[in-house]
Amino acid sequence: xxxxxxxxxxxxxxxxxxxxxxxxxxxxxxxxxxxxxxxxxxxxxxxxxxxxxxxxxxxxxxxxxxxxxxxxxxxxxxxxxxxxxxxxxxxxxxxxxxxxxxxxxxxxxxxxxxxxxxxxxxxxxxxxxxxxxxxxxxxxxxxxxxxxxxxxxxxxxxxxxxxxxxxxxxxxxxxxxxxxxxxxxxxxxxxxxxxxxxxxxxxxxxxxxxxxxxxxxxxxxxxxxxxxxxxxxxxxxxxxxxxxxxxxxxxxxxxxxxxxxxxxxxxxxxxxxxxxxxxxxxxxxxxxxxxxxxxxxxxxxxxxxxxxxxxxxxxxxxxxxxxxxxxxxxxxxxxxxxxxxxxxxxxxxxxxxxxxxxxxxxxxxxxxxxxxxxxxxxxxxxxxxxxxxxxxxxxxxxxxxxxxxxxxxxxxxxxxxxxxxxxxxxxx
Amino acid sequence: xxxxxxxxxxxxxxxxxxxxxxxxxxxxxxxxxxxxxxxxxxxxxxxxxxxxxxxxxxxxxxxxxxxxxxxxxxxxxxxxxxxxxxxxxxxxxxxxxxxxxxxxxxxxxxxxxxxxxxxxxxxxxxxxxxxxxxxxxxxxxxxxxxxxxxxxxxxxxxxxxxxxxxxxxxxxxxxxxxxxxxxxxxxxxxxxxxxxxxxxxxxxxxxxxxxxxxxxxxxxxxxxxxxxxxxxxxxxxxxxxxxxxxxxxxxxxxxxxxxxxxxxxxxxxxxxxxxxxxxxxxxxxxxxxxxxxxxxxxxxxxxxxxxxxxxxxxxxxxxxxxxxxxxxxxxxxxxxxxxxxxxxxxxxxxxxxxxxxxxxxxxxxxxxxxxxxxxxxxxxxxxxxxxxxxxxxxxxxxxxxxxxxxxxxxxxxxxxxxxxxxxxxxxxxxxxxxxxxxxxxxxxxxxxxxxxxxxxx
Numbered sequence: 001x002x003x004x005x006x007x008x009x010x011x012x013x014x015x016x017x018x019x020x021x022x023x024x025x026x027x028x029x030x031x032x033x034x035x036x037x038x039x040x041x042x043x044x045x046x047x048x049x050x051x052x053x054x055x056x057x058x059x060x061x062x063x064x065x066x067x068x069x070x071x072x073x074x075x076x077x078x079x080x081x082x083x084x085x086x087x088x089x090x091x092x093x094x095x096x097x098x099x100x101x102x103x104x105x106x107x108x109x110x111x112x113x114x115x116x117x118x119x120x121x122x123x124x125x126x127x128x129x130x131x132x133x134x135x136x137x138x139x140x141x142x143x144x145x146x147x148x149x150x151x152x153x154x155x156x157x158x159x160x161x162x163x164x165x166x167x168x169x170x171x172x173x174x175x176x177x178x179x180x181x182x183x184x185x186x187x188x189x190x191x192x193x194x195x196x197x198x199x200x201x202x203x204x205x206x207x208x209x210x211x212x213x214x215x216x217x218x219x220x221x222x223x224x225x226x227x228x229x230x231x232x233x234x235x236x237x238x239x240x241x242x243x244x245x246x247x248x249x250x251x252x253x254x255x256x257x258x259x260x261x262x263x264x265x266x267x268x269x270x271x272x273x274x275x276x277x278x279x280x281x282x283x284x285x286x287x288x289x290x291x292x293x294x295x296x297x298x299x300x301x302x303x304x305x306x307x308x309x310x311x312x313x314x315x316x317x318x319x320x321x322x323x324x325x326x327x328x329x330x331x332x333x334x335x336x337x338x339x340x341x342x343x344x345x346x347x348x349x350x351x352x353x354x355x356x357x358x359x360x361x362x363x364x365x366x367x368x369x370x371x372x373x374x375x376x377x378x379x380x381x382x383x384x385x386x387x388x389x390x391x392x393x394x395x396x397x398x399x400x401x402x403x404x405x406x407x408x409x410x411x412x413x414x415x416x417x418x419x420x421x422x423x424x425x426x427x428x
Numbered sequence: 429x430x431x432x433x434x435x436x437x438x439x440x441x442x443x444x445x446x447x448x449x450x451x452x453x454x455x456x457x458x459x460x461x462x463x464x465x466x467x468x469x470x471x472x473x474x475x476x477x478x479x480x481x482x483x484x485x486x487x488x489x490x491x492x493x494x495x496x497x498x499x500x501x502x503x504x505x506x507x508x509x510x511x512x513x514x515x516x517x518x519x520x521x522x523x524x525x526x527x528x529x530x531x532x533x534x535x536x537x538x539x540x541x542x543x544x545x546x547x548x549x550x551x552x553x554x555x556x557x558x559x560x561x562x563x564x565x566x567x568x569x570x571x572x573x574x575x576x577x578x579x580x581x582x583x584x585x586x587x588x589x590x591x592x593x594x595x596x597x598x599x600x601x602x603x604x605x606x607x608x609x610x611x612x613x614x615x616x617x618x619x620x621x622x623x624x625x626x627x628x629x630x631x632x633x634x635x636x637x638x639x640x641x642x643x644x645x646x647x648x649x650x651x652x653x654x655x656x657x658x659x660x661x662x663x664x665x666x667x668x669x670x671x672x673x674x675x676x677x678x679x680x681x682x683x684x685x686x687x688x689x690x691x692x693x694x695x696x697x698x699x700x701x702x703x704x705x706x707x708x709x710x711x712x713x714x715x716x717x718x719x720x721x722x723x724x725x726x727x728x729x730x731x732x733x734x735x736x737x738x739x740x741x742x743x744x745x746x747x748x749x750x751x752x753x754x755x756x757x758x759x760x761x762x763x764x765x766x767x768x769x770x771x772x773x774x775x776x777x778x779x780x781x782x783x784x785x786x787x788x789x790x791x792x793x794x795x796x797x798x799x800x801x802x803x804x805x806x807x808x809x810x811x812x813x814x815x816x817x818x819x820x821x822x823x824x825x826x827x828x829x830x831x832x833x834x835x836x837x838x839x840x841x842x843x844x845x846x847x848x849x850x851x852x853x854x855x856x857x858x859x860x861x862x863x864x865x866x867x868x869x870x871x872x873x874x875x876x877x878x879x880x881x882x883x884x885x
Contacts, residue, residue, distance in 0.1 A: 001465060022464045025441035026796050062433055063726055069718045074437065075792010079867050092796050096442075099435035107431060126730030134733050134753045140578045198441065210432060212843055248573045277520055279511040288508060291564050294571045317567075318574045344516075351518030358469055362800040373545045 005382040006201070007375070012217045013189025016208055017371045017381045019196040021364065027156050027197035028092045029101040030368035031109075031377045034192075035185035036085040037165075038158030038224055038305075046128065046165010049082040051181050053124040054079070055089065060111035063081055064120065068105055074100055077365075084149075084159050085224075085305060086376060092365045095117035099207050102195075106211035109191070109381055112182055118175055125170055132164050140245040141417050151239050152253055152413050158225055159303065187218025192375040197364030210234035229253070232276030232406070237413040242420035247294070248316040248325050251415040252333070256406055259304045262390075266402040267310050268302055269394045272349035273341050274312060279348060282312065282376055284330055292320050292328055304377040310406070311413055322418045324334075333407055340400030353391055438694050443795045446804060448532065450639035454653050456627040459811070461644040462636040462804055468538040471801035472545060472639035474552055475809045478625035479528035480603050481744060482662035487617060488598060488627055489569065489605020491525035491625075494618045496565045498532060501556035503546075510551065517544045518611040521551065523624055524605065527742045529813045535802055542647060551649035552631075555622060558640050562615040569610050577877045580854040581753070582680055584688035588852045591677050593748060594668040599744070599880045610884050627659030628652070632812050637801040664743040670881075673871035676851040678861055683702035687759040688857030689789045691766050692749035693845050698741040698814045702782075702883065707738060708831045711786035712778050715770065718785060720769045725752055731762045743814065748844070749771035756856050760863030763851065767867065770846050777837035784794045791825040869877075 006018040037048045058064045068325040071078045076093035136142040146162040168252040193202050193212065232255050236336040275282045276297025282296035295315040300308055312333070316325040361367050375381040451459040475719075480491040499514075499521050500507035514520055533553060536544045561777065576582045586602050593600035601609065635637040635644040645697040696706070707715075714721035714737025725735040731754045739744030750770075796805050811820050849869065853860060858876045865872045 009614055021466075024795050024799060025443050026799060039519075039536035063432065065718065065723060069785060070434075072716060072789040072793075074798075075789060075794075077793060077796055094440060094795065096438035096440045098438075100437065100578055103432065103435050111431065123727065124731045127726055127733055130686070130753070130755060131733040132730070133755065138580055138686045138753070140682055150467065246578050247571070250831075269467070276513070277515050279508070279515040284508060284511075288564070291567065294568055294575075302591055315575075317571050348512065348515045352515055352520070355469075355535065358467055359800070359802070362467060362469075363796075364799065390782050395640075 001361070002385050003371070005371065007381055009345065010188065010209070010213050012213065013187075013197060014212050014215075015192045015375055017192065017194040017375055018199075018201055018204060019194065019367055019371055020199065021367070022198050022409050023195065024132070025095045025198050026088065026092060026364050027095040027098045027195060027199050028364035028368040029098070029105060030088065030090040030196070030365070031105055032192040032372040033087045033186055033191045034085070034190050034376055035087055036083050037161065037163040038085045039128055039185060040161070043169055043172060044177060045161045045169040046163070047169070047177060047181065048087060048153055049126050049164060050124060050170060050173055051178060052082045053128060054082050054121065054178055055108055055112065055114065055381045057120045057124065057372040058115040059108040060114040061107050062104060062115070064115070070100065070359070076101065076288050082163065082302070086164060088369065088372065090362070090365060090369065098195070098204065102207050102211050105193070106215065109186060109188065109212070112186065113179055115268070116175060116178055121173070121175055121178065123367055125173060128164075128166060129170055132167070136164060141243065141249050143241070144249075144251060144415065144417070147241065148251055148311070148415050149241065150417055151237055152255065154229070156225065157229065158227065172210070178275065184218070184221055188212060188215050189217045190221060192367040192372045194371045194375070194381070196368035196405045197348045199240065214276060224305070229241060229307050232411040233413060235410055238364070238416070239414070240416045240418060243417050246420050247318045247419065248320060248322045249417040250314050250316070250326055250329055252312040252329055254406055255410050256300070256308050256310045258304045259300065259308050263388070263402065264308060265390045266299070266394045266398050267308065269346070269353070269391050269408070270399055270402060271298040271300050271310055272353055273345050273399065274336075276349060277352050281336070281345070282314065282332060286314060286339055290328060292325060298359060322416055326414070326416065335369055336403050337407055339397050340403065343396055344393075346399060350392055354388055357388055437785055438571045438851060440880065445798065446816070450809065450818070451641070451645055453628070453649055455607065455655055457628045457648070457652055457655070458632040459645060459648055459788050460634045460808055461639065461641040462634070463640060464636060464801055464804065465638045468638050469535060469801055470538055470540075470541050470635060470639050471533065471535040471805045472548065473533040473634040473636075473805040473809055474625050475550075475632045475634070475812055477630035477661040478621070479664075480525050481527045481598055481664050481742070483598070483621070485596065485598050485601070486607040487611060487613065488601040490613055491530055491568065491609070492604045492623045493566055493613050494621045495525045495530045495532065497557055497562050497618055498555045499551045500561040500565070501558050502554055503623045506554065507558065507561050510547065513547050514544060519544055521548060527603065528615060529702060529809075533802070533805065540637070543865035544811065545651050546648055547646065552626065553652070553655050555617045557616040557619050557622070563600070564617050566610055566613050569604050570607060573607050573610070580684065580686075580688040581677065583877060584690050584852060584854040587677070587679050587854070588690040588692070588749060588772065588850065588879070589635065589747065591852060592670060592850050595882050597668045598665060599667045605831070606880060606882055623657070623659070625659050625662070626653050627657030627803040630659055630661050630811070634805050634808055636805040636808070662664065666777055666863045667694065667744045672679060672848045674849050676864055676869040676872040678857040678864065678874040679852065679854040680857040681854050681877060682856065684855045685756060687756055687860060688753050689762065690749050690836045690852040691763065691849055692747050693748050693848050693850060695739045695748040697743060697745050697845055699743070702842065704827055704838050705831055705835040705844055707790070708783060708786045708828070709773065709839040709843070710737055710739055711771050711790065712782045712836060716789060720772070721750060721766060724765050725754070725762055729758075729761070731755065731758045756859055759853060759855065759860040760867055763864060763867050770844055773840040774844055774846070775813070777833040780833055781876070783831065783833045783836055787829050787831055791828045794825055833848050851856045
C-alpha cells in the first residue's frame, strides 16, 4: 500500500504535504509545529502544553471558544496534542469545508496574540492544573510518564523534565511567556502542513497560498540543548515508588538508538516480539503460563533525537510481591539474551505490524498525522511508504545481536510502583 | 499581512453510507456484507443475541467470561496455539459481552481472510473452555475489580449504577459481574451459557471491506453453514430503580485531589420514539465540547479538564449521566452549576443557534465516523442489535437536521428529571460532605470504596 505524497515549500519556509484520496468526502488538515516540552526554559515546565490550550482560545478574527464551534458547526472534528518535541493541531472536515480549517489555522499562526488576555490564560492554567490532577495525580501509576523520562535522561537533558509540568511552574506562566513562545516557535518555517483526503490539488494549493503565504518567516529559534547521551546507561538505574495502587507495576527501560536509525527498526520489531499481542513473549509467559501478571506489553517511545527508549511494562496480579514480578521479568530478558528470537516469533510480529499499519492508515486524519510526522522528524514525508519494508528487513540474526548488545544489565532502568497501605477509609 | 474574510463553504459532495447487502445462510445466520474495497482489509464481526442483561443475577459476568474464553482452545489447539494461529495471520480476535449482545471480531488482510475465518468459526462453534483457562480469565476479572478500587473514574461509573438500580437488578452489577458473582463461575457455567445462548438462530455475521457479497456468502456458508444448535434469545428484563427521590452518595477516597462526579438518573430505552430529539438535546446540554455543561464548567469556571453528559442506550432503559472530575474544593460549586444547567434545559427552549450547532455537527460528522472497516462494522452491529430499520443510516442525516428547538425542549422536559437525580462522588468525603448536602441533593450517605451496594445484606 502506497500513500500518495506531494511535497512543496512556500517561500516563508512552510512545508506543505498533499495526499489525495477520494474514497469518501472527508479531508484532514494537520499542522505539526516542531516545538514541545523540550524547548521549555527552566522554571516553565508544562508551558508548551499550556500554550497548546491557548491556541483554542481564539485569534484576531476568531472569538473565544469560536474555533471549536466553527469546526463542529461545519461537521468537523478537531484537537491538538503536545509531545516532548512537537505539538500538533488537526481538523477532519467534510471536504467542502477545507478552506475553513485552513483559514482557522492560518489566523492563529499569523495573528494569535491580539486575542490573548490574562483572563484566558488564568482559565486555561486552571484547566491544565485539573488535567494534571485527572491524568497524573489522581490516577494509579499516573506519574509514570514523568518519572520514567526523569530516570532515563540526565537533569540537563531536554527530555528529563515533566511534559504536563509542575503546579508551581504552571502558576508562574505569564502572558509575556505566551507572546515570546509564539513569536519564537509558531512560525511557518517551523511547521509542516498536511492536507489528506478528498480535495482538488490545484484548488487546495491555491487556498494554502492565499492563507499561509503572507505569514512572515520567523526570526530564528534558539538551538535545542544537546540531545547527545552516551549510547547506553552504563550502569543499572532504579527507582521504587510507593503509590496508592493495588498491584505492583514494573517498567524496565533500555536506552536504544534514536527512531529512524537502522538499529531502531530492530528495537521496534523487538518490542513487538516481546509485547505486541497476547501471543508475544511477555503476555504468553507472564499472563497466560505463569498467571503472575494481568498485563504485559513492550513498546518504543519513538524518540527521534539523540536516543530512544525500549520499555517493558508489566502490571502484576494483586498480591504478587514486587521482587517476584521483577525476577520473572528479568528472567525473561535474560532468556532472550541467551536464546535469541525465533523465526516464528519474527514472522508473527511482522504480520501483526503489517495489518496494524494498513488498518491504522484508513482515516484521512491518521494519514495526515503520519505524513506530518515523517516530514518533521525524517525530513521527507514520502519515507512513510518505506516503513513496512524497513521492519521486514530486520533479520532474526539482527534481533539476536541487538538483544545481546542493548538489553544488557548495565543498560537497564527500573521504575517499580509498589502498593502502599492507604489510610483507612472512613465509612458512615 | 492582511487577513482574508472567513471563507464560505463550497458545495457539499454527496455521501452515501456504504451499501449493505443482506442475506440469510442455510442455517438461519443473518449475513450483512459491506464492500469497501479501498484497502486490502476485511473486518469480520459476529454478533450473538446473548447479552449480559439476560444472564441470571447470581451468575452476573457469565456472558463476559464466556466471550473472553471463546478462543481459549478449539479442536486440537489449546488457547496459546489459537492466539498464535491468529497472530501469524496478522490479526487478533477481540471478544466481548455487552448488555444486549455478545460478539467477536477481527480485522485481517484480504489474502489471509479465509484462514482466519476458519479459525474464528471454530472458536464460536466449538470452544473447548479448558477449566484452567476459564479459571485464569475469571481470576483476571477478579484482579481487575480489585484494581478498580484504586481507580476513581471506573469506580465512580460502577458505583453509580450500583446505587441507581435496585440491588436485585442485573443492571446494578457491572457488565463483567461483581467479586461475589464472578467467584462462583467456572468452566461448567461458561459451557452451559454457550450451549444455550450461542447458535445460528441468534447470530448475525458481518463482513466489511475488500470483499464481494458473493465471496462473503460462500466463505460464511463454508465455515458456518453446518452449525446447528437449539440456542434461542432470552427476553430483556426491565431495569428497576433503587429509589426515586434525590439522594447523594460519597465514596471515600481519602485526600483525593479531585472529586469524580456523576449526576444522573434512569433514562429511556433505545427504541423510544424521542431518540433523535434526545440525542440533539444531550448534544446541547453536555454532548459536545461547545455544550452548555462543558463551556460552563471548563471554559467559564475552570473547575475541570472536561465535563460531559450522555444517555446510555440499551434495549431496556439505560442511564442518563453527567460526568466530570473537579478539584476537591469546588465540588459543591460544580454540582450547583450542573444542577443549574439541567434545570435550564427544561426551563426554556434552546436557541436555534444551539440546536443547529448540534444538528449540523451530528449530520456533518457522519461520513467521518465511517472511514474504517471496523467503524462501519461496529455501527451496523449496533443497528442490528437494536433492530433498527434497514434505511437507518441512509436517512439519519435528514432526520437529524429536521429536529427543532421545540422538539429538543419537549425532550428535555420529558426525559430530564431533576427531582430524582442521584449524585455520586468519589473523593475526599469529609471535605465535601457538608457543601454537597447544602446543594439540596437529598440525603447524603458516605461509604468506603469497598462498599458494594449489590452485596449489602
